[in-house]
Amino acid sequence: MIVAVNTPPAHVRTLTLADLRKTVSVSSPQIAPDGTRVAVLVRRNDYEKDRGITDLVLVNVHTRDARTLLRDVRDLATVQWSPDGTRIAYVARETAASDETSDPDAQPQTQLFVLPMSGGEPLQLTHEAAGVSDANWRPDGRAIAYVRQTQPPNEKAIKEHADEFEVTDQPWTAQETPTRDELCEISATGGHAHRIGKGDWIVGGGFTYSADGRSVFVTRISDHKLATRYLAREIVRINVASGQETPVGKLSQTQSDPLRSADGRIAFSFANPIGTMQTEMALANAGGSSPHTITARLDRNVSDASFLPADALLVTANDGTQSRLFRVGPDGSVTRLALGALSVTAGQSVARNGTIAFVANAPDRPSELFILAPGAKRPVRLTNYNAWIDRYALGKPVTVTWRTFDGLTADGVVITPPGWRTGARAPMVLYIHGGPTSASLTAYSGFAQVLAAHGWFVFEPNYRGSDNLGLRYARTTVPYISSVPGKDIEGGVAQVQRLFPVDASRIAVSGWSEGGLMTSWLITHDRRWRAAVSGAAVNDWVQYHDMTDAKDFTPQFIGASPWTSAQQQRFYEAESPLAYASDVRTPTLILSDSGDYRVPTPLAYEFYHEIRATGTPVQFVIYPVVGHFPRDPVRAEDVNRRWEAWLAKYLK
Numbered sequence: 001m002i003v004a005v006n007t008p009p010a011h012v013r014t015l016t017l018a019d020l021r022k023t024v025s026v027s028s029p030q031i032a033p034d035g036t037r038v039a040v041l042v043r044r045n046d047y048e049k050d051r052g053i054t055d056l057v058l059v060n061v062h063t064r065d066a067r068t069l070l071r072d073v074r075d076l077a078t079v080q081w082s083p084d085g086t087r088i089a090y091v092a093r094e095t096a097a098s099d100e101t102s103d104p105d106a107q108p109q110t111q112l113f114v115l116p117m118s119g120g121e122p123l124q125l126t127h128e129a130a131g132v133s134d135a136n137w138r139p140d141g142r143a144i145a146y147v148r149q150t151q152p153p154n155e156k157a158i159k160e161h162a163d164e165f166e167v168t169d170q171p172w173t174a175q176e177t178p179t180r181d182e183l184c185e186i187s188a189t190g191g192h193a194h195r196i197g198k199g200d201w202i203v204g205g206g207f208t209y210s211a212d213g214r215s216v217f218v219t220r221i222s223d224h225k226l227a228t229r230y231l232a233r234e235i236v237r238i239n240v241a242s243g244q245e246t247p248v249g250k251l252s253q254t255q256s257d258p259l260r261s262a263d264g265r266i267a268f269s270f271a272n273p274i275g276t277m278q279t280e281m282a283l284a285n286a287g288g289s290s291p292h293t294i295t296a297r298l299d300r301n302v303s304d305a306s307f308l309p310a311d312a313l314l315v316t317a318n319d320g321t322q323s324r325l326f327r328v329g330p331d332g333s334v335t336r337l338a339l340g341a342l343s344v345t346a347g348q349s350v351a352r353n354g355t356i357a358f359v360a361n362a363p364d365r366p367s368e369l370f371i372l373a374p375g376a377k378r379p380v381r382l383t384n385y386n387a388w389i390d391r392y393a394l395g396k397p398v399t400v401t402w403r404t405f406d407g408l409t410a411d412g413v414v415i416t417p418p419g420w421r422t423g424a425r426a427p428m429v430l431y432i433h434g435g436p437t438s439a440s441l442t443a444y445s446g447f448a449q450v451l452a453a454h455g456w457f458v459f460e461p462n463y464r465g466s467d468n469l470g471l472r473y474a475r476t477t478v479p480y481i482s483s484v485p486g487k488d489i490e491g492g493v494a495q496v497q498r499l500f501p502v503d504a505s506r507i508a509v510s511g512w513s514e515g516g517l518m519t520s521w522l523i524t525h526d527r528r529w530r531a532a533v534s535g536a537a538v539n540d541w542v543q544y545h546d547m548t549d550a551k552d553f554t555p556q557f558i559g560a561s562p563w564t565s566a567q568q569q570r571f572y573e574a575e576s577p578l579a580y581a582s583d584v585r586t587p588t589l590i591l592s593d594s595g596d597y598r599v600p601t602p603l604a605y606e607f608y609h610e611i612r613a614t615g616t617p618v619q620f621v622i623y624p625v626v627g628h629f630p631r632d633p634v635r636a637e638d639v640n641r642r643w644e645a646w647l648a649k650y651l652k
Helices: 155-159 387-391 446-452 471-475 483-499 514-525 541-547 553-557 566-574 577-583 602-613 633-651
Strands: 025-031 037-046 051-060 066-070 077-081 087-093 110-116 132-137 143-149 181-187 202-209 215-221 234-239 245-247 255-260 266-271 279-284 302-307 313-319 322-328 334-336 343-350 356-362 365-372 397-403 409-415 426-432 457-462 502-512 531-535 588-595 618-626
Touching (some): 025 077, 025 365, 037 365, 066 087, 077 132, 087 132, 110 132, 110 143, 143 202, 181 202, 215 255, 234 255, 266 302, 279 302, 279 313, 302 343, 322 356, 397 483, 409 446, 409 483, 426 446, 426 483, 426 633, 446 457, 457 483, 483 514, 502 633, 514 577, 541 553, 541 566, 541 602, 566 577, 577 602, 588 633, 602 618, 618 633
Parallel strands (some): 025 343, 426 502, 531 588, 588 618
Antiparallel strands (some): 025 037, 037 051, 051 066, 077 087, 087 110, 143 181, 202 215, 215 234, 255 266, 266 279, 322 334, 343 356
């Protein structure tokens, strides 16, 4: 007899979307140079005002006491300790238009501030008309370099309504000619700022001072007319006083985000020349010359890096179904740090003594702040913002593996329904991650747990292109960006059905961005699905190539432009779900933002109308916002509400 899955007893609580409003997000940990305190961003959502509330909190490493330094700061980012640990620099939106602004109609912008740890109010250092982003202390603590956002070069013409502009590589959402971001330096006590460097280039990534403070290593894009930040980037060393430039040794067409060690050596990230979707780390001498790769043995896509003592690097990378910390030595040796079941999710930093502060999710808890002291066997949790989750029964995340059609090992995560009994049959929902250079992890996922609370198995496959199994696994999606991952996912579904008692008549598929693409692809090639939710999906690779802001995506994953030959255009079309939309018979919910610069909204319109013409149940909901996913809490929650309701309607 087939037994239907039972939900937990009535006295056991399972998660709902309303419960997720309790979630506190912890991110961007910055440990003080002496390792005694950690500054961290703590965010809660205000659903009445439809905005996030971000505080800057200081946590004592020894006592775990937390003190709020700044409350409800808008656009708070780039928090960084001064070299002596007496001040914190940060970027945030000013509360009102500056008195130094000549334009009475000017809106508040993001500016650079310094907060003394001895007490007192923050000092606003900059009053830039178009705002600032990113900042880095000079080693002597007497000045700070920052990125100044400039006004449009045709600002006067725009005011006279002569606001037409020439298109080069802008996304389809562009409304003006590209602006230039400039690198500047200002005294830590305020005053006049001056530009670092000369010429018509833009800052295209991170930057750091040399050990003597006389130069800055900066990521730049040489042609400011290129609107995208995804094209070729280089690192140059610029003398602050003279503006003289010296290129850093080159390992790839795309190099960025230089870091400086305690003794002055420089590390930087670069795109692997063989598979540009994987980010590697290089180590160079103090002048930036003679760089060599140090992450070849690691063979993972590095997402964050900090210097440890002795010129080793601490890096974060997805590995299997966890996001882990690795120590990478100057010689390329790799040591995986012992974090247990934790996955690093929102940043890490290192004190001078090697103490590591990081934010991580456990399988059963949202983000919290942890530290790992030198020689410690396990990390210590410093915060308890999400203790509320302990009152709820959660599904259990289980790692599953399977062999792909061409002999590789793939993996993914299955979340079992809360209270699930072995042998109890249940529906299944595919919840496919975006990217594709990302991965599904065993770490807590609020919405996935809400889906599991319905009594569904939730399957999160790491299809080809995911960044958790090395370069070969990521690279073998090229150039079959849709068809090969599609086969991977169907192989994963078959494996889950072998391992768990899935009700084969009630399987749904869903995802956002690349996950939306895979959803669209699967419903155009397989009619088994009971329902589908396709969010921000790349349904047409030809239009995506021309209209996205990510201009390097299709050359990396598919190849040359579709306009180089009729054969290449046909290949782009063959990998596009739109070409097969007339075959869809799955009830489908399509979601998109009206101003999505990453995945052009017209791609959703095309897909919707072609499915609608077949008579298949289809609904298209669009959010009138700019971005790849709604950023405000009310609309973001509405996405999940519609997603959940659509699946529940057809899986009942």
